Amino acid sequence: MKTNLLFSTIMSLVFATSFAQDRTIVNASNSEISDNLDLRAVASIFADSRDLADFEYRLNDPKAQISNLDLNEDNLVDYLRVDEFIEGSTHIIVLQAVLGQDQFQDIATVEIEKDAYNRMQIQVVGDPYIYGSNYIYEPNYKTIPVIFSYIGVINYRPYFSQWNWKYYPRYYYGWSPCPIANYRNNIGFHINFNYFYNYVNNRRCHAAYQNYHERRGNYYERAHPNRSFDTRNQGYSNRYELNKSRSVRDITYGSNPKSSVYSGTRSYVPNPNSAPSDPIQVGDIPIYHNPTPKENLPNTINSGNSTPRSYSGGRR
Numbered sequence: 001m002k003t004n005l006l007f008s009t010i011m012s013l014v015f016a017t018s019f020a021q022d023r024t025i026v027n028a029s030n031s032e033i034s035d036n037l038d039l040r041a042v043a044s045i046f047a048d049s050r051d052l053a054d055f056e057y058r059l060n061d062p063k064a065q066i067s068n069l070d071l072n073e074d075n076l077v078d079y080l081r082v083d084e085f086i087e088g089s090t091h092i093i094v095l096q097a098v099l100g101q102d103q104f105q106d107i108a109t110v111e112i113e114k115d116a117y118n119r120m121q122i123q124v125v126g127d128p129y130i131y132g133s134n135y136i137y138e139p140n141y142k143t144i145p146v147i148f149s150y151i152g153v154i155n156y157r158p159y160f161s162q163w164n165w166k167y168y169p170r171y172y173y174g175w176s177p178c179p180i181a182n183y184r185n186n187i188g189f190h191i192n193f194n195y196f197y198n199y200v201n202n203r204r205c206h207a208a209y210q211n212y213h214e215r216r217g218n219y220y221e222r223a224h225p226n227r228s229f230d231t232r233n234q235g236y237s238n239r240y241e242l243n244k245s246r247s248v249r250d251i252t253y254g255s256n257p258k259s260s261v262y263s264g265t266r267s268y269v270p271n272p273n274s275a276p277s278d279p280i281q282v283g284d285i286p287i288y289h290n291p292t293p294k295e296n297l298p299n300t301i302n303s304g305n306s307t308p309r310s311y312s313g314g315r316r
Helices: 002-029 039-048 052-060 146-151 180-187 206-213 219-223 239-244 257-262
Strands: 079-087 090-100 103-114 120-126 136-140 196-200
Touching: 039 052, 039 103, 039 120, 039 136, 052 079, 052 090, 052 146, 079 206, 090 206, 090 219, 103 206, 103 219
Parallel strands: none
Antiparallel strands: 079 090, 090 103, 103 120, 120 136, 136 196
16 A cells, blocks of 8 residues: 555656746747847947948857857757848848758848938848748948948949858857846847837838749748747737737836937947958868857868868858
């Protein structure tokens, strides 16, 4: 009798522990994906970038930690590569998470086109699967970003990232995602509140995006159709509506002491990793998620690949 009672008690404890663990896993997997990349920070660092290689560098700089996305749940923030699609005078710059070998998920796009007065119009658009439909910011910069001159040159060729799963640039190493509260505090460093970020719900580059849409990376979406924004947040069309209903909202001007870091005009900080004078040749040997700081890594990676690739990305 005592033996049966002891056995029943042990089994009850095991069941209770397992149930608690299951609840922890469910809660972790149900965290809001769109919390982990603030598109205003994307718009801000885009304006500070010299070119698209520099933009990709800033997106993945381990010191800045602009992104907190870990879609493949390997406890490392996903590398965001940058690709570009051009149709006429429209540039669609795609931020794409690298989740595995030949496994990519579009996260957002930076969409630029010239208007009738030859002015660059820009929108930063969240992918509908991640952010819901028509989640769009139109940044209003005080001065014309340098990157506009780079994109607008004659005979410009579209940029595409050279990097892939376990093939990363020397400055990059994987870091663990942090709690959302910590991410909000950190991202205040990187949103320039001297700029304005106007929320709109109409895409300017609708026709060009529809042509690109068939090529978009959607590995995570296909693998997890039940994790779309609509499924995660029923009753809300996109993140903007969801944010308004929350008690804790996104960082706004003055709400984070760290935002005062950029109370004045920011100077351009050059990115040595996009300078063509000091390339790294990359071949078959991968650079894994490496915790070694970039200054301690070699300038060249030797391999048997006869076709070297520039570390700063390329243009088709």
